[in-house]
Amino acid sequence: MPAEPAAFKVADLSLAEFGRNEIRLAEHEMPGLMAMREEYAKAQPLRGARITGSLHMTVQTAVLIETLTALGAQVRWASCNIFSTQDHAAAAVAVGPYGTPQDPAGIPVFAWKGETLPEYWWCTQQALTWPGESGPNMLLDDGGDATLLVHKGAEYEEAGAVPSAADDDPEEWQVVLSVLRDSLTADPRRWTAAAAAIRGVTEETTTGVHRLYEMATAGTLRFPAINVNDSVTKSKFDNKYGCRHSLVDGINRATDVLIGGKVAVVCGYGDVGKGCAESLRGQGARVIITEIDPICALQAAMDGFQVSRLEDVVGSADIFVSATGNFHIITAAHMSGMKHQAIVGNIGHFDNEIDMAGLARLPGIRRVTIKPQVDEWVFADGHAVIVLSEGRLLNLGNATGHPSFVMSNSFTNQVIAQIELYTRAADYSLGVHVLPKHLDEKVARLHLDALGVRLTTLTKRQADYIGVPVDGPYKSDHYRY
């Protein structure tokens, strides 16, 4: 890897005009982000911020990126998934609003659709490498890969060695170890210095947040974190309504299968699972839920869904979607027992929900690529299953992820979180924090006008009656919506 980072790397700069047009349309659908630009244009609260972003490089993310820069930040960006980049969005971000493909004047972005794993981690490193600096002073993460690289890098530097890969380590982990091994050789203080300069990380997704809480509990977290996922205006909207929209979008674009009349299994009935179940039911599928949590399971039953064990329905369902945040939910044995041409997909953040490695190791198994991100896996007996996006999140791999309006909710939270952590770092102890409720409510307010919502105002007496300020916050922290 060269000592000086590359300026940017995208698939095709000539896609920039298409990307710029879609970014412009998305801005109209992202009132929260546009309101942030207007509110903070003068104050420039992120001046001096060096933000490394590891987040799906989509049209919506482009609007987030350009909001951060509008508030004064410098950014370097990579995607957080090998299939989720929209190449025209990446090109537009590299070219910038005022550049041209011949003379790009955008930001350093390292992302393209269809990266290999080594390429993916190269991109992530590029985004973390700031010329003339020890690294970023802020992280904006989705799934925690950037956070992971910094933490593991520093950990191995302190130990003086990078552990060897075990034979059964996932391929991705082997790549990470190899990257860190090279880095240790090149500069044994690189990550330690980088970690010291980072004021904090704002984390987007359930899985990434889970990693942060684990580190905080273990005492290994090196800088404060804001858990953006658990803003109500993120997880109760993005996770649920975003997936409700984009799950069937991904299945449609991948397979064009008729969903009405089919039996679909959704593994997991959290916010994402709830959105997925509604998505499939809304198109006329009969949805069966699997769950390990009795509360979520009871919710599913009361919502009218059959709740079964996967083993009991694996031979009779037509569509399987994993949405658990856990691993090996759908195994090779499950897939062997499925109907011919059953469709298998994952909408959780990481690709270990479906045991793709186990599938690939089955004797006599054969992979037939139907089209990008759609593979038929043919078993020895001749029957097959269709796997979407190699088990990676199918709404981003087979479609374009969540639509702009709901991402405006999430990303407005991200911008607020970045401002909080960057400008008021002293107020955030080492640990994982959530944004205060009045900011959560602010994000919701910014999205009401676009939907024609007329909000009722409490009278002073009513506000006093329930013990809240007239302007909110209106709910206690333990309220669950």
Add this chain to the structure above:
Amino acid sequence: MSRAARVPAGTAPPGMASDVSDPGLADGGRPRIAWARRAMPVLAMVADAAAAEQPFAGLAVAACLHVTAETAGLVSLLTDGGGRVYLAASNPLSTQDDIAAALAARPGVTVFARSGVDRDTYYEHIHRALDCAPDLVVDDGCDLVNTLHGQRPELLAGVRGGCESTTTGVARLRRMAADGILAFPMVAADASATRRMFDNFCGTGQSAIDGIIRATNTLLAGKVVVVAGYGPCGRGIADRACGLGARVIVTEVDPVRALDAIMRGFQVLPMAAAAPLGEVFVTATGSRDVISAAHMTSMRDGAILANAGHFDVEVDVRGLAETAVEIRPGVRPHADEYVLADGRRLILLADGRVVNLVAGEGNPADVMDISFAVQALVLAWLAEGAHGLSAGVHGVPAAIDARVARLALASQDAEIDVLTAAQQDYLDSWRQGS
């Protein structure tokens, strides 16, 4: 009562006494009729026209209908339009006695209806209504028309025609017509588009579930509800049960309807496979023995059985009574507990009779508004005579359906588009293509 004691055919004595449970209940019935009228603006508009035009002047109308507050609206319209109405109940349990009393007190209306009559009295009441020697008949289930043809043939020649409200009744009429028996034109009021979409789907869908809940107070969320029949009523019941969080399984004999249920995300099973799974069963088929004694013996302890079809043959109540070792009637109003040999208990609602009318209040006024408006316009059309209608079953003229729909839209201040002349030409022409 012997036939000889009955009033001779062709005469309708003035002041023929009504037979209701308690005339004193009229004071309670009147406000309920007024309440229903508030939700029946379409019928009110048709009634205004009838009062002005007097289409039923001098005519006797024999009606066999559920005596409810909504039906009172139709009866009033007929008398306002100049007619005399002789009303019998179309179900032994569905009469609302306060409504019957309130109607009986009105000039021009004679009522023969009490809640909870036996079979003999039920048919006696139909005969009393027929004693008026009707010019028009309004039926619900075909018991009146059947009795008219079978036992009062001397009255047939005087009947200009009539309409039938319910799917089951229309099916009987079609069979009568196929056998060459039906002596006058009958309009199948159940088969109109407005009837299917609103009365059957929305009305029965809501009120059947309402009846079940009023009878049992059971939580439907998370329960397996088996709906037998996926016609317009079954679809409505399935939809509303889902809306309350139930998991619905559909049973069907018609492959097209079964496929419709599957495409909408319902599991479809044979009743024998559904019987051990269901916690609530609702029949809406128009058929008989849809839930048989054999099915019932495989049901879960505490399973609830209800029927939303017109007649009480859909659930084999006799078979259940024979299979049970003990019957505990009235564990709740309209709910009887049948105990099987191994101690499992099945709860039968409304004696297997139409649950929405017996345990609930029947279809809401808002949909009966549309159904009765269609019937009123059909009866006025029949009263005009001529039209060249043959004896047999006829559809509701599309113009009547459309007119009622327009009136319903107007009552909601809903506006729709009007075809331009060019569009109308395009739709009328086959010449315009690629």
